Amino acid sequence: MQPRPHVDFARAEGVGAAPLAAGQHTFSYTNPITRDTAISMRDHFIIKVGKQWFCTGTSMPVWSGHNPGVRLLVSDDLIHWRQHSWLIDGKKLSADCPYNGRFWAPEIHYIKNKYWLTVNSGQVTAQDPKGMRTHSIWLFSSDKVTGPYKLVNGPLTPQYNNDATLFEDEDGQTYLYCSGNGLWQAKIDLNTGKLVGKIQQFRGAKDANNPGWMVGGIEGPFVLKRAGTYFMFFSTWTRGYEVGLLRSQSPLGPWELAAPEPIFGTRKREYRAEMARGGGYADLQFADTPDPYQETGHNAIFEGPDGQLWSSCHYFFDQRITPLADWQKVPQLGIEPLHFRNGIFAIDGPTSTPQTVKY
Template sequence: MVLLRFLLLRPQLALAFFLMSLGACTQSKKPAASVDAARGRHEFRYTNPITRDTAVSMRDHFIIKVGRQWFCTGTSMPVWSGPNPGVRLLVSDDLIHWRQHSWLIDAKTLPANCPYNGRFWAPEIHYIQKKYWLTVNSGQVTAQDPKGMKTHSIWLFSADKVTGPYKLVNGPLTPHYNNDATLFEDEDGQTYLYCSGNGLWQAKIDLPTGKLLGEIKQFRGAKDANNPGWMVGGIEGPFVLKRDGTYFMFFSTWTRGYEVGLLRSKSPLGPWELAAPEPIFGTRKREYRAEMARNGGYSNLVFADTPDPYQETGHNAIFEGPDGQLWSSCHYFFDQRSTPLADWQKVPQLGIEPLHFRNGIFAIDGPTWTEQTVRY
């Protein structure tokens, strides 16, 4: 009422207030990506999590840009309770609105004796040597092993198009449990396989045959003596890129929540060292996997909860964003202790953030949960 009287006595201010309100309403209706024609500038607006749909819920999101579209795959639901539907492919024209494209691997079509018909975890698609290479982590379901975990390892497929069809090249690539496989091609054309499995592993790989060149070796365990406390719960989800002659490896840990750490090396096969003493991204919640922390002996770690509303933001991958720069994708999972939660908030969804390079290392600001604007 006081504001109304004030504006009635000052009509010029009232007009200005009205125009400001109109401008705010107009701005809220702009598309996710827009162009300021007068200045030749582009604007991209987004709010995490990007997807808000139980039908396309995934973990471990991996995005690849092909032409003017983005394609996304990941670990489909259900994650923990046994076989899941297969390898899902989503597509988007603007990085905001996603729709189901197809199943790269449809579990319903696989025979009972298929050696990779279990849980399809953390698939990735890499464009190398003019072909698309799909890594899939799975095992064979049997009566004795209904989740296929005893034979869970890495399988390599290839295709001429990002949408497939994909044909099996080789698998399993390793003789023991491995997961979260990723590929990296160096400037000299040599290719490398990195993965997890009670730590981080690496090897050179010949993609046309899918054969490892030498033995795959573990180079870092979660409980190595030189590791900080925030890594002891477990490490997984490697992703490698190169910048200014230095190799950087992103990885995730679930010790204090779900956080992303960063390693670096002058060689694609190490030795790898921590590029930063603390995680470069992620969320920390004191009660996250509390029972696992107690059983693992690290429940006494001292830290403060992050202010975000999530319990998980991790297992990231890097892709080309709307501005032509590098961005990070991963799953964003709301804190399940929060109430009430919408159905889509009870399952993991896609989140994205710009990737920055500061002081010689990569950084990811966030995680964010309010509207963000990137101008370029």
């Protein structure tokens, strides 16, 4: 069976096979989808291949030292997930491996009949025990979603960059987007793994034209195209963890806010309160959202059970809630349908009660 890309652009454009009669099938889910400390991750990225979904992300621990590697989960129904393998096993990397650090926010994209794995990491040394001084982007490829993956090139950029994502346009040109004290972009030649020209920062968190809800920090880009317009999802941790949306008529911008407010996420005044005070934005006026989460962000888009586009990201319970089960104390996978309303994308939620989608 020919594998399918994680985003079905034909359906995203509203063309293709005729949909099934409404209500012929149902899909029920309750977030967070995973409830298991053993497969806890942040920054979930899902790709559908054949009749299965595969998921990768940032494994625990996130902030201290280096984490175990690049984990791959698999599911037959998008509800029940199990460990498949380690695409990169940190225990098997040598001490002088230049990417043996933290393995943040990996993604897998199916482009030009191959799978391309982006990994964000650096080298752990005695002077840099978390590998952050050399933290950048590494590109791997494979003929199968499950690997094995072979290093193509890295580091792709000369400075700290993170949260790399890929986007192939209709003309076959591929683009790299990433974060790193703002959002960055460049063309990339996948065959060589080399950027075409210099990577450019095109938006900083504290740019003069940014609204207050972006000033804490922006990260986690993901790009798709609809009816000739390019849309970029991104996350911000200013008021909690929220997803904003940019749009452009070109894959390299200029990018403008598609909506004056985030299209998804959770707001909690005490979220990273110390960071907000230190950053000078603790006085932003907003009310907490009623959801039970402190984080729902760093989203990516994938093909859901109904053949339409869905959003995935990590759902992390508000740690002020007591008592919490062990699985609620760490981030878990959450999913929601992606909608297109009034010329922009929208994501309802985040939800925590049973949901049913008819299709």
